[in-house]
Amino acid sequence: MSIRERLSGNEAVATAMKQINPDVVAAFPITPSTEIPQYFSTFVANGAVDTEFVAVESEHSAMSACIGAEAAGARAMTATSANGLSLMWEMIYIASSLRLPIVMSLVNRAVSGPLNIHNDHSDAMGVRDSGWIMLFSENNQEAYDNTLMAHRIAEHKDVQLPLMVCQDGFITSHSIENIELEDDEFVKNFVGTYRPEHYLLNDKEPIAVGPLDLQAYLFEHKAQQADAMRNAKQVILDVSQEFEKLTGRKYGLFEEYKLDDAEIAIVCMNSTAGTTKFVVDSLRAKGIKAGLLKVRVFRPFPGEEITKALSHIKAIAVLDKADSLNGIGGALFEDVTSSMFVQNIHVPTVNYVYGIGGRDTTADQIESVYADLAEIAQTKNVGNPYRYLGLRKGDVK
Amino acid sequence: MSDINVNTPMENLTIGGNIYTSGNARDFKTGDWRSAKPVYISENCKQCGLCFPVCPDNAIPVCKDTLQRTDFNYDYCKGCGVCAKVCPFKAIEMKEEGEE
Numbered sequence: 334m335s336i337r338e339r340l341s342g343n344e345a346v347a348t349a350m351k352q353i354n355p356d357v358v359a360a361f362p363i364t365p366s367t368e369i370p371q372y373f374s375t376f377v378a379n380g381a382v383d384t385e386f387v388a389v390e391s392e393h394s395a396m397s398a399c400i401g402a403e404a405a406g407a408r409a410m411t412a413t414s415a416n417g418l419s420l421m422w423e424m425i426y427i428a429s430s431l432r433l434p435i436v437m438s439l440v441n442r443a444v445s446g447p448l449n450i451h452n453d454h455s456d457a458m459g460v461r462d463s464g465w466i467m468l469f470s471e472n473n474q475e476a477y478d479n480t481l482m483a484h485r486i487a488e489h490k491d492v493q494l495p496l497m498v499c500q501d502g503f504i505t506s507h508s509i510e511n512i513e514l515e516d517d518e519f520v521k522n523f524v525g526t527y528r529p530e531h532y533l534l535n536d537k538e539p540i541a542v543g544p545l546d547l548q549a550y551l552f553e554h555k556a557q558q559a560d561a562m563r564n565a566k567q568v569i570l571d572v573s574q575e576f577e578k579l580t581g582r583k584y585g586l587f588e589e590y591k592l593d594d595a596e597i598a599i600v601c602m603n604s605t606a607g608t609t610k611f612v613v614d615s616l617r618a619k620g621i622k623a624g625l626l627k628v629r630v631f632r633p634f635p636g637e638e639i640t641k642a643l644s645h646i647k648a649i650a651v652l653d654k655a656d657s658l659n660g661i662g663g664a665l666f667e668d669v670t671s672s673m674f675v676q677n678i679h680v681p682t683v684n685y686v687y688g689i690g691g692r693d694t695t696a697d698q699i700e701s702v703y704a705d706l707a708e709i710a711q712t713k714n715v716g717n718p719y720r721y722l723g724l725r726k727g728d729v730k
Numbered sequence: 731m732s733d734i735n736v737n738t739p740m741e742n743l744t745i746g747g748n749i750y751t752s753g754n755a756r757d758f759k760t761g762d763w764r765s766a767k768p769v770y771i772s773e774n775c776k777q778c779g780l781c782f783p784v785c786p787d788n789a790i791p792v793c794k795d796t797l798q799r800t801d802f803n804y805d806y807c808k809g810c811g812v813c814a815k816v817c818p819f820k821a822i823e824m825k826e827e828g829e830e
Contacts, residue, residue, distance in 0.1 A: 432745040493745060531750055541749040553740035554747055561745075 335513040335580065342505035345473040345512055346412065346438045346498070347372035349480035351382055352520035355436075356407035356527075359387035359398035361417060364450045365502035366440035369412035392417040396424035396435075403433035404542045406532025408484065411435070414502055415442035415456045422460070428495045429464030429558060431543050434487030435495040437465075438480065441603065441654075442502040443690045451691020452502040454602070455655040457631075458664045464558050466496040466565050467632040469602040471588075473510050475629075476500040478582055481515065484524050485572045491564040499631075501604040503691065515580060523579065562633045569630055586635040588627040589642055591617060595624025597706035598643060600669055601652035602628045605687070605694055612699040623703050628665065636672030643673065647710035649682040650702045652722070656686045662719050681715045687722035698723050756788060756806075764809035767827045770801045774821035781813040781822060789813075 340348065347369050350358065358377075360370035370386075377386040385402075389395045392413055399409040413421065418439060428435050443449040444456050457467060466486060470476040479498040487496040500506055515523070531540055546554060566586065573584040588606070591613050592598060599609050606627035616623040626642055628635075643649055651670070653663025661667070666684035673680065685702060688694045702722060709715060734743060744750060768789075777798050782790040789807035792799050814822040 430746055431748075531748060538750060539752040541752075542746065544747050544749055546747045549736040550743065550747055553743050554745070556740050557743065557745055 335515060338512050338514050339509050340473055340477075340512050340514075341368070341507050341509050342470075342473040342476050342500050343368035343440065343507065344372060344509075345477040346480055346500075347376070348514060349477050349520070350410055350438075351376045352515070352517050353408075353410070353481070353484065353524050354382045354521070355384055355410045357385045357387065357399065357402035357409040358411065359389050359395045359402070359409065360411045360413070361389050361392050361395045363392070363414050363417035365442055365452075365506045366412045366414040366417070366438065368506070369438055369440070392420040393424060396421040396428060399435045399437075400424060400428050400431065400433055403428075403435050404431065404532065405534045406527075406529050408527040409435050410437065412438040412440065414440045415444050415450075418456045418460060419444055425460050425463045425465065427543070430554065432493040432558070432561070433495060434484065434493055436480070436483040436487055437495065437497040438476075439497045439499045440502045440506045441499050449690040450502075452504050453654045453689050453691065454499075455689075457497070457499050458655040458657070460497075461632060461664055464494060464562065465632060466492070466494055466562070466569075467630070468496065468498050469629055469631055470498060470500040470505070471604055471606045471627060472505055473500075473508070474512050474582070475584075476505065477512060477514065478576065478580075478584065479629075481520060481523060482569075482572050482576055482584070484527070486565060486569050488527060488529075489565075489568045489572075490530075492561050492568050494558070494561050494565060499603065504604045513580075513582070519579070523576070566630070566633050566635060584629060586630045586638055587642070588625075588629060590625040590627065592624035592626055592642060592646075594622060596622040596647045597649075597703055597710055598624040598626055598646045599650050599652060599699070599702060599706075600626045600628065600639075600643070600665065601654075602631065602665065603654070605652060605654065605699075608694060608696055609699050612696050612703065615696075616700070616703055621703065621707070631665070634668050634672070636668065637676065639669060640673045640676045640678050643669075643680060644678045646680055648706040649680050650685055650706055651682060652685050652687055652702075654686075654688045656689060681709050681713060683709065683715055683718045683720055685720050685722040686724075692723055694723060759805045760787065761789075761805045761807050764804070764807055765827050766809035766811060767804070767825050767829075768802060768807065768809065768811065768814050769823045769825055771821050771823060772801075774819045775799070776819050776821070778818065780816045780818065784812045784816050786810060786812070
């Protein structure tokens with residue numbers, strides 16, 4: 334039986350962690366994710382969880398402690414943002430290559446510099462090919478639900494990869510919204526007990542983890558990781574389906590919002606999807622066939638499924654909340670367009686970089702994107718595909 | 731597990747290169763990393779036993795019955811020179827690898 338509550342995104346994740354009751358949490362405070370380990374440490378102090386809380390001296394150590402704990406056979410969790418994730422960089426790859434299903438809450442924030450503490454997706458995009466499963470969350474409910482599903486996905490024998498649950502810093506992490514929580518017993522049963530087949534503290538099987546892996550082996554071990562990432566897609570669908578049966582809350586690889594009969598569509602992730610739904614509704618009321626595809630599973634990237642869902646659209650805008658500074662476009666744009674190209678589906682598609690450093694993205698701006706798309710659908714002329722939304726720019730031609 | 735070798739297909743490798751058995755460091759020969767080589771001069775050796783405990787690998791075999799060392803096992807010698815340094819009797823001489 335679900336419990337109706339009002340929580341911020343950070344409270345929602347901390348509550349999920351309390352209910353999961355992991356063996357180890359190692360974390361270092363960084364805005365805007367600070368509240369997660371802060372709330373969690375009170376659960377530890379109050380005896381609400383049995384977790385060993387490791388107050389580390391840096392994020393590099395936070396991830397290192399999670400790696401050690403997970404390799405030892407424990408269930409380990411952490412939370413971070415932006416530069417905290419940057420400092421974990423080295424260990425992020427170690428975690429995935431050692432196939433340790435650590436679960437991390439990533440509260441998305443702009444990576445410095447110049448220094449900024451507000452939301453964009455540059456932190457997540459920096460680790461997008463590091464071998465972590467990446468789930469994005471539109472609101473606090475999704476951040477909570479994704480966290481409840483995380484261990485089932487990450488620890489699955491066909492996967493065994495770490496997983497990060499992303500949500501937008503401040504926009505959802507610090508906004509209090511209505512939420513449906515599951516009770517402690519439900520979470521305990523759904524998440525289950527972690528029973529790894531091999532682990533360092535098993536005195537009946539002495540093992541070595543992370544040995545030297547030279548020319549004769551690293552290639553194959555990386556290919557195993559790639560296989561596991563591909564396997565994760567089906568596992569995510571299976572776990573989500575079971576979750577839906579029990580809670581009534583439906584999750585897939587992505588959400589299609591009024592996309593079936595849409596002629597123009599936006600593809601985006603996290604909280605901007607909420608704004609976009611509002612705009613889609615108002616455009617629909619005017620008879621404009623606008624739709625939205627909200628990516629939930631960014632890694633593994635569901636390229637075939639997204640292509641299928643978008644193949645009937647006349648013009649697409651992909652919104653990237655991180656500029657890739659590569660001269661060609663944002664990461665989500667590249668993934669969507671290359672997925673469609675290799676499947677020989679050619680729809681006029683443009684990229685909008687938006688919301689950098691926490692810049693507000695308004696309904697009017699989203700509406701202007703749909704207006705641009707209507708024109709592209711009509712003229713078939715894409716023009717400049719690499720665009721900005723909400724950027725101050727003079728009229729200098 | 732121990733039959734994993736350079737011809738093993740990826741499907742049969744353990745994840746992350748994990749090693750699920752113990753005592754298999756001897757399967758990994760590191761002697762070809764060597765650039766300097768210790769040479770055993772048996773006539774100077776007093777069998778004092780100072781050299782083999784300082785060997786970081788398994789390059790100085792000691793006979794279980796006689797407790798006497800024998801010549802180097804170069805499969806495991808990386809040429810670090812620690813044994814030559816501790817030898818009080820000039821029974822180990824370091825030479826450039828490849829020098830006769």
